[in-house]
Amino acid sequence: MKKGRIEAFSDGVIAIIITIMVLELKVPHDKSSFKDLLPLLPVFSSYVLSFIYVGIYWNNHHHMFMVVNKVNGAILWANLHLLFWLSMIPFATAWMGENHFAPAPVATYGFVLLMNGIAYTILTLVLVKHHGDESVLSRAVGADFKGKMSIACYILAIPSAFIHVGISGGLFVLIALVWLVPDKRIEKVVHEENLKT
């Protein structure tokens, strides 16, 4: 089974998710001065954060599928499972933004990020299983330190929201920064592989 259509479908869904979030930036009706934009600031900043997160997922998905050779039914479903949790991000983003980063919405946002992290890990494991431990993919994924650390941070961020939302927010920004650097592991292994052959 070819990987082309799973990439195309994922690109389509992720493109829609990243774009429909902006629909939550409601135009202030009958208001036309700059200060009418101020109440949108929390929604806008949560949008920026989520745009970066969805962008990270797209980038990592892109990198990982570069070394995917074959797909099967389990991979299709693991991928759909990831897309499901990604599709929850616009809702969590809007709820967090509209409520000016109140504890429960921030914790919910952390939960959605956690589920995305878990879904991505499952997809990675299913892919590695299908390609074998000796595959380029398997070596590229490696110990997945960043993935494990992110999941730990999300777990930490959820209860932290009830102590101070700033802790959770700080963790979300921190993890985003860690991932903003695209996954060199895969580029590196691909490069080494090319040198060998």
Add this chain to the structure above:
Amino acid sequence: MKKGRIEAFSDGVIAIIITIMVLELKVPHDKSSFKDLLPLLPVFSSYVLSFIYVGIYWNNHHHMFMVVNKVNGAILWANLHLLFWLSMIPFATAWMGENHFAPAPVATYGFVLLMNGIAYTILTLVLVKHHGDESVLSRAVGADFKGKMSIACYILAIPSAFIHVGISGGLFVLIALVWLVPDKRIEKVVHEENLKT
């Protein structure tokens, strides 16, 4: 005529359908505690069910088009007909979720699933006709037992909603589970075909 663009267009439409459903999960305005999420539970669970159904259709469409070699005008329209009924799923999902699984919306949801099942069967028949009885596609589709059983269950689920919506809901979940296992028929026939050549 090449199949590439019909796949790309179907992927686009299905990606949008699966994603816009989440827009029905309306953010609770000016409410920021976990219990404000509770009223969303019926909408959320109907969303999960429909996400799985649309995912199943995408998976099966993906599998079937793997063995499609050529398309014609009739296939384009049979495919658009399927996309039309898939586009009705978000409406039926929202109506069922908002009304907490009241009988008429549940029956309507069953009707939309039935029309999707019929549209998929028509697409299959048109494809088989164009490829001939001896084609890989034709043998891969075979007697289509799962397709026929699903249609029978949808027909059963529609009136059952007026006895108890739980019967219809149970049938919807059952059929989803039956299909969650991707269509091995096609993978099997493709595999056998590869062995021969």
Add this chain to the structure above:
Amino acid sequence: MKKGRIEAFSDGVIAIIITIMVLELKVPHDKSSFKDLLPLLPVFSSYVLSFIYVGIYWNNHHHMFMVVNKVNGAILWANLHLLFWLSMIPFATAWMGENHFAPAPVATYGFVLLMNGIAYTILTLVLVKHHGDESVLSRAVGADFKGKMSIACYILAIPSAFIHVGISGGLFVLIALVWLVPDKRIEKVVHEENLKT
């Protein structure tokens, strides 16, 4: 310049247009019996009509680009011009449906269809000019009788809406039926071309 990306972008835009129309089918809130669906009937039937029209445009676009070899800046803009008028269809559809086929909305719908017909004709002319009179494309398009007839019917349908909307509606359905048969001209010329070589 390759045609791949212009096809992909057009597929994306048309997929979104054909799908967002269904968002106008507003779920009846706090109403859960079949008779609550009745007021949606005009919106639903205008949706069906527009789905078929957008489907026709996608099919014809698909057929025409099969024989396109090269694109230039003028073709990109002629194509965007067509996409612009296609993007007006959801608005015209919703206005016509919500007002139960009142004269002005029906005439507006006819006007949008007319502009789409003109935009498609312009795209055809620009493509033919770029490929030359002796090209497969040029012979496939031929005298474009169906295109000219459709434009004449749209022009007729606009004022007819103020006599009786049934005349306009009948014309819309008639043209849709004429086009439902995909454009055999191109398939035929492609076939002849294959026989020659």
Add this chain to the structure above:
Amino acid sequence: MKKGRIEAFSDGVIAIIITIMVLELKVPHDKSSFKDLLPLLPVFSSYVLSFIYVGIYWNNHHHMFMVVNKVNGAILWANLHLLFWLSMIPFATAWMGENHFAPAPVATYGFVLLMNGIAYTILTLVLVKHHGDESVLSRAVGADFKGKMSIACYILAIPSAFIHVGISGGLFVLIALVWLVPDKRIEKVVHEENLKT
């Protein structure tokens, strides 16, 4: 790393952006005469302007990526950064249209266009850096006079909105006209390159 998926993802996002803007054209409810369309004129004209701008970005993106051979992480993020600012266009368009071109919304629209211009310039620079000064891409981009002039005009248009919005509007239309002619630089360099080889 291949450029195919970055093109496909960008096409998807831009297709959605260009299409969801039309959702701001709200159907006048319970109103069915032509004069009920008049209040939509400002929203409609701002939609036309933005459709052309997004179309220009798509065309230029298309042209530039024709001569892109390879992508890296920095390019993925520079591209996502451009998509982020493109995703702000529907909001700015709707705010400007709904407020009948009041000064602050017009200035905001100019700011969003400015950020898009800057994001596109950054993407160009990152691409040129990755391909080297001697690359086809580098020579095709050249001194980027039109890009620099556009940024200057956007900077001018922002404060001008508070003198007279007509000045800003005139500048927006002027820059659109300048870009409507697709970027001959790249087509020219590609052509010369083909002659050499």
